Structure formats: structure tokens, C-alpha cells
Amino acid sequence: MRNNFGIKILVTIICICGAAALPLSLPRLENGDALGEIKTILSSRFEPSETGENSEDDAWQLILVNADNPLPDGFHSELTELSDGHRIDKRVYPHLQKMFDDARQKGIRPAISSSYRTAEQQQAELDQKTEEYIRQGYSREKALETAKKWAAVPGTSEHQTGLAVDITTADASAQAADVVWKWLEKNSYKYGFIKRYPENKTDITGISNEPWHFRYVGPKAAKEIKKRGICLEEYLETPRKK
Numbered sequence: 069m070r071n072n073f074g075i076k077i078l079v080t081i082i083c084i085c086g087a088a089a090l091p092l093s094l095p096r097l098e099n100g101d102a103l104g105e106i107k108t109i110l111s112s113r114f115e116p117s118e119t120g121e122n123s124e125d126d127a128w129q130l131i132l133v134n135a136d137n138p139l140p141d142g143f144h145s146e147l148t149e150l151s152d153g154h155r156i157d158k159r160v161y162p163h164l165q166k167m168f169d170d171a172r173q174k175g176i177r178p179a180i181s182s183s184y185r186t187a188e189q190q191q192a193e194l195d196q197k198t199e200e201y202i203r204q205g206y207s208r209e210k211a212l213e214t215a216k217k218w219a220a221v222p223g224t225s226e227h228q229t230g231l232a233v234d235i236t237t238a239d240a241s242a243q244a245a246d247v248v249w250k251w252l253e254k255n256s257y258k259y260g261f262i263k264r265y266p267e268n269k270t271d272i273t274g275i276s277n278e279p280w281h282f283r284y285v286g287p288k289a290a291k292e293i294k295k296r297g298i299c300l301e302e303y304l305e306t307p308r309k310k
């Protein structure tokens with residue numbers, strides 16, 4: 069059972085956002101790294117919002133990016149760079165920090181496997197996936213068509229917003245990743261994050277089930293999305309074109 073699960077995870081971990089395969093390329097974000105160092109500074113200022121209150125202008129955190137809704141021209145966000153080179157929107161960083169701190173307090177060891185990507189990096193993800201299918205015998209056209217189900221075309225990946233992170237585990241086992249994902253699925257809304265691509269919403273999101281991909285939408289939207297069991301497209305009442 070354990071082995072089967074591990075194999076399943078390894079086979080399915082390559083995602084639309086291009087999450088790195090477990091456990092080969094996990095950055096080791098421990099308490100001594102960037103996401104741990106500022107814990108004492110931030111923990112008193114950013115408590116999880118059980119009430120769902122959100123006083124900020126929330127337009128930026130509700131941007132919808134998918135195959136039908138590419139990033140607007142000239143999109144720009146200010147990023148915070150972590151010690152291992154991962155980058156995220158600087159407004160999201162303290163919330164991610166707090167979520168990681170609280171997970172660690174529960175003995176859970178999350179780690180980021182992918183974060184902000186440039187358009188060039190996203191193109192590289194798509195190219196890499198296309199080449200994999202060509203090596204499997206697909207024509208270039210068919211390979212690209214298939215690869216797009218797993219790697220978004222540049223301009224249509226949430227990773228280019230700086231608001232999305234792929235989270236796995238600092239422990240090198242598939243079981244540990246599952247523990248992290250279950251904790252995040254249950255608790256991430258308190259910090260303003262949602263599991264962006266749930267298994268039962270793939271027909272709406274257009275993206276496979278990705279238990280590792282979390283998107284910051286702010287605590288108010290995250291709480292409602294969690295409570296209603298909906299996805300971001302449904303929350304924004306913006307259905308995908310068929």
C-alpha cells in the first residue's frame with residue numbers, strides 16, 4: 069500500500085504548473101531559512117483571520133488567471149525573494165510565513181517546490197513537457213496539445229502572478245507530503261490561501277487535481293470558498309469557456 073501510494077504520487081506530481089517531482093528537487097526550507105528567520109518579527113502581526121475580515125482592497129488578490137484569462141499586458145508585482153531563490157508577492161509573504169510557522173508548530177514540515185515564474189520559465193516548463201511527449205512517440209503537434217494539459221501556456225499560469233506556491237514537504241517521503249497537503253487543505257483558508265485545483269472541479273478549472281498548488285486570495289474569499297466548497301472561477305462567477 070505504501071509503495072503503491074508512493075509510486076502514484078511520483079507519477080502524478082508533474083502538474084500544470086510544473087511542480088517539481090518529489091522528492092528529488094525539494095528545497096530544504098527549514099526554520100533556519102528565510103521562511104523561518106523572520107518568524108518572531110511577523111508572528112505577532114499576522115494572526116490567522118478566523119473571522120474572515122479583510123480590510124484591504126482585494127482586487128489584486130482576486131486576479132483570475134487561467135486559459136481563458138491571461139495576465140494583463142504589463143502585469144507587474146513586487147516580489148520577496150527567499151534564501152533559496154523562491155520568489156512570491158511581497159504582500160503574500162507574511163501570510164505564507166505565518167502558515168508555515170503554524171504548520172511547523174504542529175510538527176508538519178512544509179516546503180516550497182515552486183513559486184513565482186517568469187514567462188520565460190513557464191515557456192521552459194511547457195517546452196520540457198512537450199519534449200517528453202515527443203520522446204514517447206507523439207508528433208510535435210500532438211505532443212504540444214497534450215503538454216498543455218499539464219503545463220500552462222505563458223501568460224496563463226498563476227505562478228506568473230506571484231500569488232501561487234506549490235507546497236510539498238521537507239521530508240523525503242510521499243506520506244509526509246500527504247500529511248502536509250491534508251493540513252493545508254484544512255487550515256490554509258485561515259491564512260488566505262485556497263487549494264486552487266480540487267479534484268472535483270477539474271471541469272471548471274481545466275486543470276488536473278493538484279493537492280500541492282495553493283493560491284493566495286485573501287482571508288475573506290478563502291473562507292467563503294472553503295465553506296461553500298467552490299473553486300475560484302465559481303467564486304468570481306467567471307465560468308470557463310467551453
Ligand SMILES: [Zn+2]
Nearest residue numbers: 085233234281
Ligand atoms: Zn502550481
